[in-house]
Amino acid sequence: MPISAANRLRKLLESPEILVIPGVYDCLSAKLVEQVGFEVAATSGFGIAASTLGLPDYGFLSATEMFYSVGRIAQSISLPLIADLDTGYGNALNVMRTVRDAVQLGLAGVILEDQESPKKCGHFENKRVISETEHANKIRAAVEARADSCLVVIARTDARAPLGLEAAICRGKEYIKAGADVLFVEAPQSKDELQKIAAAFPNVPLVANIVEGGKTPQLSASELQEMGFKIVFFPLSGLLAVTKTMTACLSQLKAEGTTANFPDFIKFQEFQELIGVPKYLQLEKQFAVTETNDE
Incomplete structure (x- = not known):
């Protein structure tokens, strides 16, 4: 029996x-x-x-919209997929349904944060958080709802901005007690703060979140590993790079009426291979209907 995505992620966390x-x-x-x-x-x-x-990360996405996107992504790759599921879309009971849906989609892990709903991007201003007790109970609900699926529960706290680093660390300890597998203290603002987080949780898998231009210093994976972090997310790197490249391409097209001299295209053949065109051409041939004369 093939190993589940959640179990594959757990093995990687042990490495x-x-x-x-x-x-x-x-x-x-x-x-x-x-x-x-x-x-x-x-x-x-x-x-x-x-x-x-086409909207900012201000809590506009519904659970249905999020799962529609996340489910298709999970089906498109064989890698373990961790899903950012915001606040869990409600109270502890809503979190239980959210986690059960995540298990049905075959996700490897979920991130659940303690912001008030509607939430904001962790590197935006004016964030607000629910009580420590309420989110700890939501984590307990998530752990119960995953049952024997081994889904990795990542507890995120956004308390650093509104309440300070010490409050965020205290919340993190309660979320780990509640059963979270991994702790994610969002948006520490200096290398010293990252080191304090690592020192406070010597035996807990920790997340660092590197947003280019965000509040956390842009340290390398090796620097973060040396501090004691287990996961480093680069959540926007691809999106920001694609946006810049596409803007340059479209700007040239608008100005010149051609993209003939644009330097950064992937070859059309390479793109076809990426999305599986050769595989589907072969399947098309395999199941093609051969015309016969039945008269």
Whole structure:
């Protein structure tokens, strides 16, 4: 029997190396992450909101919309997929349904944060958080709802901005007691703060979240591993790079009426291979109907 995505993620968490996990926002970005050779992918709520709604990460995505995107992404790759599921879309009972849906989709892990709903991107201003007790209970509900699926529950706290680092660390300890497998303290603002987080949780798998231009210093994976972090997310790297490249391409097309001299295209043949055209051409031949004369 094949090992589940959740169990594959758990095995990777036991390895000595830090997990470098890019953010994905659609099936194509997920396929590129897999092709390049990463071991895990993670959906970006910021990226999905931008790509599917054209809106900022301000809690506009419904649970149905999020799962529609996340489910298709999970089906498009063979990598374990971690899903950013915001606040869990309600109270502890809503979290239980959210987690059961995540298990049915075959997700490897979920991120649940303690912001008030509607939430915001973790690197935006004016965030607000629910009580420590309420989110700890939501984590307990998530652990119960996953049953024997081994789904990895990642507890995220956004308390650093509104309440300070010490409050965020205290919340993290309660979320681990509640049963979270991994702790994610969002948006520490200096290397010293990252070191304090690592020192406070010497035996807990920790997440660092590197957003280019965000509040957390842009340290390398090796630097973060040395501090004691187990996972480093780069949630927006692909989205920001694609946006810049596409803008340059379209700007040239608008100015010159041609893309003949644009330098950054992938070859059409390579793109066909990425999305599986040769495989489907073969299947088309295999199941083609051969015309016969039945008269």
